[in-house]
Amino acid sequence: MNRSIQNVYCVGRNYRLHAAELGNAVPDEPMIFLKPSHAVAALDGRELPLPADRGEVHFEGELVLSVGRTYEPGMKVDELIDGFALGIDFTLRDVQSVLKQKGHPWTAAKGFKNSAPVSAFQPFPGTAELEKYEFTLAKNGEELQRGNIRDMIFSLQEIVDYVAEHYGLGEGDIIFTGTPAGVGPAVKGDTFELAWKDEKLGSCRIG
Template identity: 70%
Template sequence: MLTNICNVYCVGRNYKLHAEELGNAVPDEPMIFMKPSHAVVALNGEALELPASKGEVHYEAELVIRIGRDYEPGVRVDELVDAYAFGIDFTLRDVQTVIKKKGHPWTAAKGFRNSAPITAFQTFPGAAAMVEKDFALMKNGVQVQRGNISNMIFSLQDIVDYVGHHYGLGPGDVIFTGTPEGVGAANAGDVLELAWDGTVLGACTIKAAE
């Protein structure tokens, strides 16, 4: 587990094409769920154990922002966020399908151990600068996802304002900001790499675990 991580907020369905590929409606306000801090691990090239007995495990590549100060109404995202990274929101898709039908919380599908690997954090250059480059996920050397935060339904400012107002934000909190289209299954032996503007920042090899 990465240290100094407090609350882990996640934004669901924040890219229109991703919502559509899963047959979901596009939300009219940010859809927020949480992962335990124990789900967060370093995406540092090592093997990553994921459940093998609960159906398909899907990858969802995302920009992750870290909060550096307490949220106050009116604060700009560039003042609030001190660092960024990229992460994978691993999802037990078959489990999620069942619990969604039952109206149950998503924790069983989203909050398992190792479900939130993150690259090393880097100094946040501002929201405008983040739009200038794309992030991508490669699976076994083949690009499977590519995203730019300009395509998010809710901007970084929208997200921090919503989370800060409804739940609170403070130093050490992180936010997974949503995934673009192209999600799919990760299987034992797969090598996943997260890149920013063509430079690989983190990787892992999937290992099956019960």
């Protein structure tokens, strides 16, 4: 899948335990924010430079969907999505805390360069198949996150329906579907590996 990425939609607080670990309320509808397409980088073992002078940077491992066609009302996920990958939503957590207090948008905390690295996309196996296996994130060889889309507050279908209705969905859009519990800081020299059903899909090193 070599198409260029268009819109980068992200779902916040889509796992109850993650919302709880940050002291956030569970939303009653999908919480959507965007990252610039320039934030996307390849999780192919390369070194990724991240801001080192703006407070803590946190990692959030996520399942990422690739939209293969223009959404039409009533369309099922398995018709719309043609690929999946694993990605990391890097977040400037201290910056985000200040933005929340001021009621400002999250772009400064979420949209910086290299804040949305993604593994190579795999053919979408269908929602039922994805539900059979868990995805994981390991930092420096230690597993810190393990998630399954069955545990999401809003299902894949609810997410695509909501995003399409409010913002539109078309070929080339990708969706970060939310992170399970276990997020934490990332510092220079840390290595990350992401896997689905224990098969490594992507990795990087923080520069």
